[in-house]
Structure formats: C-alpha cells, structure tokens
Amino acid sequence: ETGVTQTPRHLVMGMTNKKSLKCEQHLGHNAMYWYKQSAKKPLELMFVYSLEERVENNSVPSRFSPECPNSSHLFLHLHTLQPEDSALYLCASSQGIGARLSNEKLFFGSGTQLSVL
Amino acid sequence: LAKTTQPISMDSYEGQEVNITCSHNNIATNDYITWYQQFPSQGPRFIIQGYKTKVTNEVASLFIPADRKSSTLSLPRVSLSDTAVYYCLVGLYSGGGADGLTFGKGTHLIIQP
Numbered sequence: 401e402t403g404v405t406q407t408p409r410h411l412v413m414g415m416t417n418k419k420s421l422k423c424e425q426h427l428g429h430n431a432m433y434w435y436k437q438s439a440k441k442p443l444e445l446m447f448v449y450s451l452e453e454r455v456e457n458n459s460v461p462s463r464f465s466p467e468c469p470n471s472s473h474l475f476l477h478l479h480t481l482q483p484e485d486s487a488l489y490l491c492a493s494s495q496g497i498g499a500r501l502s503n504e505k506l507f508f509g510s511g512t513q514l515s516v517l
Numbered sequence: 518l519a520k521t522t523q524p525i526s527m528d529s530y531e532g533q534e535v536n537i538t539c540s541h542n543n544i545a546t547n548d549y550i551t552w553y554q555q556f557p558s559q560g561p562r563f564i565i566q567g568y569k570t571k572v573t574n575e576v577a578s579l580f581i582p583a584d585r586k587s588s589t590l591s592l593p594r595v596s597l598s599d600t601a602v603y604y605c606l607v608g609l610y611s612g613g614g615a616d617g618l619t620f621g622k623g624t625h626l627i628i629q630p
Contacts, residue, residue: 402560402562404560433618435620442620442621442622442623443561443620445618445619448618488558490560490561491560492560503547503548503549503551503566503608504618505551505563505566506553506561506563506618507563508559508560508561508562509560510559510560511558511559511560513558
C-alpha cells in the first residue's frame, strides 16, 4: 500500500464515451502527477500539479483534461478517446515543497488499465 | 539536462548479488539519483535515493563514485520476486525540464531459479 489510491482499476470505454479517472493520496503531499504507460513503452509524463496548480502539460491532446481540486485529489477526464490511448494510466504524488519540485520521491498508485474500443 | 543510460536487460540467479549500473554523464551539482522498481501492470515503487558515496536501506544499496557520472544499484541475494524493471532517474524538476520525473526504458532484470 503506497498511500495513493486510483479508481477504477480497469476501464473499458468506447470512443464516444466520457469517463473520469480518480486518484487520491493520503500522504500529505503537495504535488501530484499523471503518467501514461503504453504496452512495451516507457512511462510518459502527462501532467504535473504542484499546490493544486498545473506546472507541466507535456503536449497532451485536449481529449485528456486534468483536474486537481485540492492537494489530495487528482482527476483525469477522458472524452472522445482513440484506440491508441489504451494504456495503463498511473497517478503519483510527492512531497513537492513549494513550487519547485526538487529530486522528488514519487509514490505511485496501482494504475487504471484503460481499453478504448 | 541529465540523461541516463542503463542496460536494457540483465539475468541472474536466486541468491546472487545483482548490480545494475546507470550512466549519467551530465549530472548537475544539485542532482540526486533515484531508483525505482516496477512490476507488470503496477506503478513504479521507490527503492533508494542518494547524492554521493554510498546509501543503504533494507532493500538495496546505492554506490556513487566521486565524479557522480554513474551509479550502481546493488540488490543483495535476489529472489524470483525481484524480477522487475528497474529505473534510474537523475535530476530535479524546476519548470524548465522534467528530467527528474522522466522514466527511460529501464533495466529488465530476470531472476532464474
């Protein structure tokens, strides 16, 4: 148990659906992240939030929309996805003291395995 | 920007000590070195972090030479459950780059009986 909980664990959706992934951390951290891991590929950093403000958006398509209402919760809203978006979506958190993220130790959730049909 | 290079894969046997080396020639003064372990269909798990010389915890040791251009993760007496992908990350993130948050391909360690 890492202290980072992601729901759902598995999600199957059609290309016209709208769904949301949820992440909650119980570690008192200030920074939260979304990563994408496609089959046989390295993890790709998607979004970074520090103190509830987005500090990184790694050229992610607009069909992925993050939301960070407070430092404990992070959402990834999905709409009109493509089959190539099928992947493991991982949420992580870190101490993130202040606005500068230095040598962070990341704590990951178990991920949401997403399949887009 | 610090970029890391690791072997793509390694094999070993149960009970052996395994050493995985990571090269980071462009490491900066303020950069720490962090290692993660990932099992299939799970998120990476933090193993160890260090700045110089040697760091040891209950899971592994991290050896960093004086020039800090490389580091070696040492796993003592491995078991089958240590089969996983191991990632080396270097650097910090300050809004101008995400090296410290960027995972490469890692090293796929396979432990055999």
